[in-house]
Amino acid sequence: MAAPLVDFERVTCRYGRDPVLVNVDLEIGEGEFIGIVGPSGSGKSTLLKAIAGTVEPIAGRINRDPGLSIGYVPQVETVNWYFPVTVREAILMARIDGRRLPWPSKQEVVEAQEVLERLGLGGLADRHIRELSGGQQQRVFIARAMLGRPRLLLLDEPTSGVDVRTRHDVMHVIHELHHQGLAIVLTTHDLNGIASHLPRLVCLNREVIATGSPRQVITSEVLEKTYGAPLEVLSHGGMPVVLEQYPELVDEEEGATVLPLREDHHEHPA
Amino acid sequence: MSTLLEPFGYEFFQRAIFVATITGALCGLIGVYVVLRGMSYIGHGLSHAIFGGAVASYIVGINVFVGAGLWGLVAALFINRVARRRSIGADAAIGAITSASFAIGIILISIQRTFVVNFEALLWGNVLGVAPVDVLVVLGVAIASTLFVFFGYRQLLFSTFDPEVAEVSGVRTARVDVGLAVMLTATIAATMNVIGVTMIAAMLVIPPVIGRLLTDSFGRMLWISVGTGTLCGFLGVYGSYYLNWSSGGTVVLAAGALFLLAFLFSGWRRRLPALAEAH
Numbered sequence: 001m002a003a004p005l006v007d008f009e010r011v012t013c014r015y016g017r018d019p020v021l022v023n024v025d026l027e028i029g030e031g032e033f034i035g036i037v038g039p040s041g042s043g044k045s046t047l048l049k050a051i052a053g054t055v056e057p058i059a060g061r062i063n064r065d066p067g068l069s070i071g072y073v074p075q076v077e078t079v080n081w082y083f084p085v086t087v088r089e090a091i092l093m094a095r096i097d098g099r100r101l102p103w104p105s106k107q108e109v110v111e112a113q114e115v116l117e118r119l120g121l122g123g124l125a126d127r128h129i130r131e132l133s134g135g136q137q138q139r140v141f142i143a144r145a146m147l148g149r150p151r152l153l154l155l156d157e158p159t160s161g162v163d164v165r166t167r168h169d170v171m172h173v174i175h176e177l178h179h180q181g182l183a184i185v186l187t188t189h190d191l192n193g194i195a196s197h198l199p200r201l202v203c204l205n206r207e208v209i210a211t212g213s214p215r216q217v218i219t220s221e222v223l224e225k226t227y228g229a230p231l232e233v234l235s236h237g238g239m240p241v242v243l244e245q246y247p248e249l250v251d252e253e254e255g256a257t258v259l260p261l262r263e264d265h266h267e268h269p270a
Numbered sequence: 271m272s273t274l275l276e277p278f279g280y281e282f283f284q285r286a287i288f289v290a291t292i293t294g295a296l297c298g299l300i301g302v303y304v305v306l307r308g309m310s311y312i313g314h315g316l317s318h319a320i321f322g323g324a325v326a327s328y329i330v331g332i333n334v335f336v337g338a339g340l341w342g343l344v345a346a347l348f349i350n351r352v353a354r355r356r357s358i359g360a361d362a363a364i365g366a367i368t369s370a371s372f373a374i375g376i377i378l379i380s381i382q383r384t385f386v387v388n389f390e391a392l393l394w395g396n397v398l399g400v401a402p403v404d405v406l407v408v409l410g411v412a413i414a415s416t417l418f419v420f421f422g423y424r425q426l427l428f429s430t431f432d433p434e435v436a437e438v439s440g441v442r443t444a445r446v447d448v449g450l451a452v453m454l455t456a457t458i459a460a461t462m463n464v465i466g467v468t469m470i471a472a473m474l475v476i477p478p479v480i481g482r483l484l485t486d487s488f489g490r491m492l493w494i495s496v497g498t499g500t501l502c503g504f505l506g507v508y509g510s511y512y513l514n515w516s517s518g519g520t521v522v523l524a525a526g527a528l529f530l531l532a533f534l535f536s537g538w539r540r541r542l543p544a545l546a547e548a549h
Contacts, residue, residue, distance in 0.1 A: 049438075052438040053438070054434065054437050054438055070438060071439075072434075072435050072438040072439065074432065074434065074435055078434075079432070080431065080432075083306065083431050083488075084306075084481075084482055084485060084486050084487060084488050084491045085427075085431060085486075085487070085488050086486065086487050086488075089427070089487060089488050089489065090431075092424075093424050093427045093428040093431065094428065094439055095424065096424050096425055096428065096439065096440060096441055097440070100421050101420075101421075101423075102419075102420060102423035102424070102489075128486035128487075130486075144435075148439055154438075
C-alpha cells in the first residue's frame with residue numbers, strides 16, 4: 001500500500017492557551033476525497049492549515065510525503081475583492097518556482113489559459129476578480145491553486161455564502177478534479193448538500209469524533225457528539241438526510257413557521 | 271524656449287530635478303505595496319520615527335543617514351512584530367512606536383539646543399541644496415528597490431494580496447515583509463533630505479492611489495504609480511523654480527492636482543456605461 005500523502009499522529013495545535021485540535025489522528029491517501037464537518041470553532045480551518053504546514057503542532061507529528069505540493073483555496077469571504085488584480089494576474093502569482101522575471105513565460109501563459117479553459121473561465125482572463133459571479137470567483141482561486149500543480153488540494157468552505165446553483169457548479173468542478181486523480185480535502189457546514197455526497201467524512205470538534213463514509217458517520221449519535229445538540233437523521237434513497245428543525249420558529253397552534261419576536265431571545269440577567 | 275531651459279543652466283538645479291524625479295519614481299514604486307498592504311500610515315509614521323533617529327545619530331556622532339536608516343529599520347521591524355498580535359492592529363502599532371520615536375527627536379533637540387545641523391531641512395526637505403553624495407544615495411536605493419521588486423515581483427504580489435495562501439504555496443512571507451521594510455526604510459532615509467519627512471508620506475501614498483483609481487490591474491497600477499511619481503518629482507521642482515515656492519511642497523501639490531484629475535476622471539469613466547445606456 002502506498003504511503004499516505006499526509007499522516008497526523010496524535011496532533012495537538014493551539015492558539016495562545018486554548019487547544020484548537022487535540023490528539024488528531026488522520027491519514028490522507030493519494031487521490032482521496034475527504035470532507036471535514038463540525039460546528040463553528042471546531043478546528044476545521046486549523047486542521048487545513050496544519051495539513052498545509054502553516055500551523056505547527058505543539059504535540060504529535062505530521063508526516064508529509066516528501067516533495068508533496070499542496071494547493072490551498074481560501075474562503076472567499078477572506079479575499080480582498082478591491083485588490084487590483086485581473087483573473088490572469090490572480091492565478092499567475094501562484095507560479096513562484098523557477099522563473100524570477102515579473103512577466104510570465106509563453107509556456108506559463110499557455111498553461112494558465114489551459115487551466116482557465118478547463119474551469120470554464122476562458123474568456124475572463126483580463127477581467128477584474130470583482131466583476132465575476134460567485135461561482136466564477138471561487139473557480140479563479142481553484143485555478144490559482146491548480147497552477148501550482150498540486151497533488152493535494154485543500155478548500156476552506158468552498159461553497160459558503162453561494163446559492164444552490166453556484167454550489168452545484170463549484171462542486172462539479174471539484175469532483176472533476178478528483179476524478180483526474182487529485183486528492184481533495186474540504187471543510188463544509190453543509191451536511192445534506194455536500195457532506196453526504198462525499199466518499200469520506202471526518203467529524204471534528206477539536207478532536208476527531210468519527211471518520212468514515214457518510215452512511216457510517218451521519219448518524220444522530222455522531223452528530224450529537226460533534227455538534228453538541230440532538231439532530232435527527234432520516235434515510236432518503238439510501239442517503240442520510242439531516243433534519244434541520246428550529247422549534248422556536250414554529251407556531252405550534254398554526255403549524256406555520258413564524259419569526260419569533262426579538263425580545264424572546266433576550267437573555268435576562270438573573 | 272531659452273526661458274524654459276534657463277533653470278537647467280544651473281548645476282544645483284540639474285542635481286535637484288534629477289534627484290526629485292528619481293525620488294518620485296522610487297516613492298511611486300515602493301508606495302504601491304505600502305498602500306495595498308493597508309499600511310499608508312506607516313509612511314507617515316516611519317518618516318517621523320526616522321527623524322528621531324537622525325537627531326540621536328547626530329548627538330552620538332555617527333552618520334545621520336546611516337543612523338536614521340538603522341533606527342527606522344528597527345522601528346519598522348518592531349511595528350511588524352507588534353502588529354502580528356491580533357489584539358493590536360497595525361495602525362495602533364505604527365502610532366505608538368513612531369510617535370514615541372519622533373518624540374525622542376523633539377526632546378533631544380530641546381535638551382541639546384546647540385545644533386550645527388539644520389534639522390528643519392529633514393522635516394521640509396532641501397532639494398535645491400542636495401550634495402552629489404545625496405544624489406548617489408537616492409540613485410543607489412532606487413536601483414536596489416527596482417531590483418528587489420523586479421526579481422521578487424511574484425512573491426511580493428502574492429504575499430501582499432493573500433499572505434496566508436502565499437505562505438502555504440511556498441512564499442517565505444516573513445522574509446518578504448522584512449525585505450519590504452528594509453526598502454521602505456532605505457527609501458525614507460535616503461529621500462528625507464530631498465522632499466522632507468513630512469512630504470515623503472504623501473509621495474508614498476498619492477501616486478499609488480492615482481494608479482488604483484485608473485486601473486484594476488496590478489501591473490498597470492505599478493507602472494502608473496511610478497510614472498506619476500516621476501512626473502510629479504520633475505514638475506514639482508521645475509514649477510517651484512518659476513513660482514518660487516517650496517520645492518517639496520510643490521512636488522506634493524503636483525501629486526495632489528493629479529490625484530484630483532484622476533479622481534474626477536475615474537468617476538466620469540464609471541458613469542460612462544450608465545450614460546451610454548440612458549441614450
